Amino acid sequence: xxxxxxxxxSQQIIEDLRDRLDSLGHSYDNAMSQLEAxxxxxxxxxxxxxxxxxxxxxYGKPSRIQNGKNTLESIRKSERGSSIPVIVITSHGLxxxxxxxxxxxCGGADDFMGKPFPNIGETLEQKIMxxxxxxxxxxxxxxxxxxxxxxxxxxxxxxxEARDGKEYWIxxxxxxxxxxxxxxGKRAKVMRVIYDFQHLDLIPHDYFLSQCGWKxxxxxxxxxxxxxxxxxxxxxxxxxxxxxxxxxxxxIERGGIRIR
Numbered sequence: 333x334x335x336x337x338x339x340x341x342s343q344q345i346i347e348d349l350r351d352r353l354d355s356l357g358h359s360y361d362n363a364m365s366q367l368e369a370x371x372x373x374x375x376x377x378x379x380x381x382x383x384x385x386x387x388x389x390x391y392g393k394p395s396r397i398q399n400g401k402n403t404l405e406s407i408r409k410s411e412r413g414s415s416i417p418v419i420v421i422t423s424h425g426l427x428x429x430x431x432x433x434x435x436x437x438c439g440g441a442d443d444f445m446g447k448p449f450p451n452i453g454e455t456l457e458q459k460i461m462x463x464x465x466x467x468x469x470x471x472x473x474x475x476x477x478x479x480x481x482x483x484x485x486x487x488x489x490x491x492x493e494a495r496d497g498k499e500y501w502i503x504x505x506x507x508x509x510x511x512x513x514x515x516x517g518k519r520a521k522v523m524r525v526i527y528d529f530q531h532l533d534l535i536p537h538d539y540f541l542s543q544c545g546w547k548x549x550x551x552x553x554x555x556x557x558x559x560x561x562x563x564x565x566x567x568x569x570x571x572x573x574x575x576x577x578x579x580x581x582x583x584i585e586r587g588g589i590r591i592r
Contacts (some may be wrong), residue, residue, distance in 0.1 A: 335377070338362040339369040339403065340384040340421070341395055343547065345447065349382060352449070352457055357515040364542035365391040370406055372530075373413070379461060380417040381407065382456075386436065391538025397422075397431075401439060408440040417442045417463035419456070423451075442466065489591065490527050501527070510561045511577045518544075522570050526582070526591060537562055537590040546550070562586050 334357070338349050341364045353360050361376065363369035367387045373381075385400030401561040404420070408412035420441040422431075435441045441461045449456045491502040492513070499513040501523050507530045513520055526541070529535045541551055553565035569585050575582060 334358040334379045336360040337378045337381045342385050361369045365538055365573055366403045383418055383420050385420055385422040404439045417467050419459055421445045423447050436524055509578045519548050519570050519574055532591050534588045535592050
């Protein structure tokens, strides 16, 4: 299966890219910051990467071109990253000849595409197919979601298993606690993020926002000063219900969700 990593901090662009990749029959993960992109890249195998240059280091912080360059550099310096096609994407206001030359020749990008993406002529879909031809064998990789999810390794606290034809989240406690996946609603998205990033002690809030496809108001509530407050809102309620169902003691903090 052809599996992509999308890196962009705009939910609208991510939805556009998802639609295009769905049409190609490609699966994908998405990240909305440099930190999240490098974390996903370190734990997964990808056929190609679509990288927005102007991204924040952490979601919610200022977006900078240098963060995108640093992400590309880190990927290229890794052993696996030297053989993965990377298409850099950015707004038309930034696609100067100097910048294109820098990321193509010096940064190691394989191609460059401006936003908004054209629907005729030299399309993003065509560029994707072209770069994949330059890297034989990259069309078939196994994304994280297709790996055997019942394999327990040291430190795993949360499992996803099929029992009697139904999927359950299982907290590896004594005795084990189960949560029927289909009954979880929006909580199922939260559980998926916790499962995928449970190697972290603290899962940043921006990971939940990007992976669940939520906007700030769907996750936080504003405080008296009009700022979104991580300590109140829908996410706090979701986590409370999950803790009750699984007997867990995961906590919401200003920086993220602490699971250990």
